[in-house]
Amino acid sequence: MIKLGQVNTLEILRESNHGVYLIDDEDNEVLLPNRYVPESFKIWDKLDVFVYLDNEERPVATTDIPYIRRDDFALLRCNQITDYGAFLDWGLVKELFCPFKEQAFKMKPGGWYLVHCYLDEKTNRLVASSKTNRFLDNKTLTVKLFDEVDLIVSHPSDIGMNVIVNKTHSGLIYKDNIFKDISVGDKLKGIVNKIRPGNKLDITLGQVGYRNIEPNAMRIVQELQDNSGYLNLTDKSSPDAIKDRLQMSKKNFKKAVGTLYKKRQIEIKPDGIYLV
Template identity: 75%
Template sequence: MIQIGDYNTLEILRDTEPGLFLGDDDNNEVLLPNRYVPEHFEIGDTLKVFVYLDNEERIIATTDEPYIKKGEFAMLRCNEVTKFGAFLDFGLVKELFCPFKEQAFPMKKGGWYLVHCYLDEVTERLVASSKTNRFLDNKDLTVSQFDQVDIIVSHPSDLGMNVIVNNKHSGLIYKDNIYQDLSVGDKLKGIVKKIRPGNKLDISLGQIGYRNIEPNADKIMQELQDNSGFIPLTDKSNPELIKNQLQMSKKTFKKAIGTLYKKKLIEIKEDGIYLKTQD
């Protein structure tokens, strides 16, 4: 079955005046217009194409890659707002429609919005919604504590920053665990720090416990190497200074320099940390 709103690998069936007709194993066909036809091809070759409805509501294929596909989240720019709703640029000739009822806040031309893309089952059109929370579900978690996950920054709250986890679940990075600038739509790697009652996910941008010692030690070593073997920080430094220079907490910093000190890679003096000269 040809999947609308997703990539399909289809066979070239025939070459016609408007373009190539592609098909799947179930005898379904879709047109690849001439503007997307590759320079060299043979009947029977397969092509990876994105399938959607064009401006005339006809199902077509394209070799262009959209910024978002069915079931995904992404930051998109609003090109126009009409009496019907907003139209977003998602990288194809046709724009992605976001009706007013699917807008968490009224969209404005030129604004950027985090949206979810889904298929309207009645019209078979791809539609956007900025009410992203309703597409997330923590009832049946597919992650465990300490798992590395893909996150998308969703929106700030009084507690910290809400994130989308693995395109499926909602999570939260608490303020105390944020050591870098985050913006809505940022895509990052995170770690499941804790699973609270109700399957609430606490997410960390670093690794947890003993797991974070080595990566942060490496980061400090890199910082030393980039700064002629010296960093003006010690275990007595202000937490804000540590956060600003290394994007880590003072507790994490102390663990990391402790590891480096035990390995005899650094010297800790009153004015800062020195990279130890190896014999």
């Protein structure tokens, strides 16, 4: 089956005046216009092509790969506004349409917007939506605590920056955990730092190595992140103080601190432990 909005691997079936026709395993055909046909080819050669609808609503193939594909997110520039909606530059000849009803805020020519590309079942057209939250779902999580995840920066909030997690869930990076400039549309790596009630995900940046640390060490890292990178405990702290704060023995605490120190992920000072 030829999939709209996705890259398809198809075989060259025959030539025509307008280009070459490509075919899939189910004998579905699509035209690859002359401008995209390779200089040299053979019948039954395989090509990777992106398929979408042309200006006459017919499926057409291209060897150009757009900035966004179906069921994906990307930051795109608005080229023009018409009576029907906005048209976005996604790297193809025909622009990507974003109806007014799918605009979280009114788009303007020249503006950049984070959008989701999806197939409108009513029209069978690929369209964009800047209402990205409606394409995310945290009811059933596909990630767990301390997993490394792919992030797309979504939009700022008063307490941090909202992010899209693995193109599936919504998450939040608190201001205290942002140590570099990040902007909407940036693609980053992060770690699931905490799962709060309602499956709300707290994310940290740049802590990829932590996912392989033993649980007690990870508990210390989590406590450090929750307290602006500082923990007022040392190897001279009483067992009771360590137990009250971290729910672990002093022996396990010292072992975990040693692990983190060897990995150069903490600094040990007379007044406590600091996150690097």
